Amino acid sequence: MENSTNQRLITHGNALHAHLLKMGLSSQKYIAVKLLIMYLNSRKSHEIDQMVKEFNGFNLVAHNCLINANVKWGNISEARRLFDEMPERNEVSWTALISGLLRYGRVDEAMWYFERNPFQNVFLWTATISGLVQNGLSSEAMGVFVEMLASGVAPNDVTFTSVIRACGELGNFELGKSVLGLIVKVGFEDNLSVSNSLVSFNLRLGNIDLARRIFDRMEERDVVSWTTILDMYVEMGDLREARRIFNEMPERNEISWSMMISRYSQGGYSEEAVKIFRQMVQCGFKPNTSCYSSVISALANMDALEAGKHIHGHVLKIGVEKDIFVGCSLVDLYCKCGNTIDGRLMFDSILEKNVVCWNSMVTGYSLNGQLSEAIELFNQIPNKNNISWNSLISGYVETENFDGAFEVFNEMILSGERPNKSTISSVLKACASLVSLEKGEYMHAKVVKLGFQNDVFMGTALVDMYAKSGNIESSRKVFNRMPIKNEISWTAIIQGLAENGFAEESLALFEEMEQTSIVTPNDLILLSVLFACSHCGLVDKGLFYFNSMEKVYGIMPSERHYTSVVDMLSRAGRISEAEKFITNMPFEPEVNAWAALLSGCKTYGNEKLAEKIARKLSELAETKSGGYVLLSNIYASSGRWLDVLSTRKMMNEKGVKKSGGCSWIEVRNRVHLFFSQDDSHAQSAEIGEVLELLNSEMVIL
Structure with a gap:
């Protein structure tokens, strides 16, 4: 649409040019310059050459227009050639060339010209300072700023905006305070762009309160002001305040909308991200590629394939499906929704793939258990990073090929790629599943070597690995050395102690956590506590904790908690209580609850109730062998071999198989x-x- 509009304007411009020629006015310099600018903007090379000839010699304004146009087009060498050929130059000439060279990173050339320019005006100084900052040379920019002050040239608002940004890049708060003093002295403290820069500067250095005070006292605010302060709360993770600021904004742009959608999506608030996206569209804003990428990622996390396909249709309609970020998000969407075929089609349609794109597809295959496809694609990645390796290792772990995960990890080390915390976490999970203490100790050494030993997630993974490998002493040592412990850390050690037969120590540690830690017990910790009570015969204590779950801890017991209580009562021989408890559950008991009661019947010889439960199990779990095996064992322990044969026959008839x-x-x-x-x-x-x-x-x- 825009191209067709421009084409119509050029057609009208050509007609006007013909009319001016007819009237003999096109040769007038100010009209010729306007016509040249028109053709430069539309990049009509033939017409441009004709207009240059019409000047009949050198024209300073026309030459400056040509330099600016070539800078805009990226023909910086041509711009420099035009400048060097000029017999006469003014401030515009020098500023255009120096700023152009800086824009394209040709800093040494730009400074060579800057040092030789005969003009001392604020625009040239400012263009140089701004260009240096954009090239990451903030220290050099501050040096030029000091020279500017020494030369007696007064800064303007754009100068101060660039200088404040330089202070932020350098992380120099004291220097920033000095610049602020100068801003107040020359009267720019109420300038909108300067105030916006001061807010950004203080945010960059973590001075959140000061940034908010500057924002609050601004008499005038634009969309940049609001977006900057919005980004502050978004970066802090305070999405509630961010949403309040967003709702108060008198004006929003694509950046502010995109920021909210992105942060909600990244923070796991997928439904809210989709909701904001819909509001954006309803308000008449056109989503950019960042918006589309974020909302597609949110839909992927929601497993909302149909809604994702609808967005994909819009993406195709506006022609941004080839954008690398949108394309990767679509690959992720289809794979997370289990459709790796369409995910691969989307992946193959992306012409210029980056490593993120390759990783998305490898991860997609891994998530869906298609390990051979993941391996084949992994081997084709031109430039692997640690996420590439992590994706493949995770695939091996997800498919329970734990030895394979360890082999890939060793290949990763040999390749020279440095593992990150995610890598170590996956491999430790493999070690725990293999119950491989030797491999686990090797990984522990890697954790120390890589400097991750004080990380709470690494510590927790080691605690879990040692506990599952049966080395509870090492598990406890790692736990005790952890400088920071979260609820997952406490869960791992309490559960590890309980499952390794240290039930009393597990309960003691739980009580220590309640007294000394800020961590609040969660449902998994309380499940471990009930498990510990069950295995050390502390039935009354277990019942106390179970009854306290909702009243004291605010946690509604789940089926697993109820099953643990049944198991606890059954192990202690309180069979009638267990039967009453399971009958009075607020929901249908899970199969494991009946199996726990049946196991208690076996231990304490209650054959009559065992037969009743077995009949119940046959109704609930016709394809599970646990109940029948327990019943068979009860008969065997009583010497009732005919009943054992009858139970085994029933299993065969129902197609129930006991795993070896x-x-x-x-x-x-x-x-x-x-x-x-x-x-x-x-x-x-x-x-x-x-x-x-x-x-x-x-x-x-």
């Missing part, structure tokens, strides 16, 4: 798996011979 038992051992950094009635191990014959020998020795003894 599995044991494993790690020898010389290799994990060996052994399944019940399985002789697939390469050394099964030798192992059998050793077992026979041991058996004969034990018989002799």
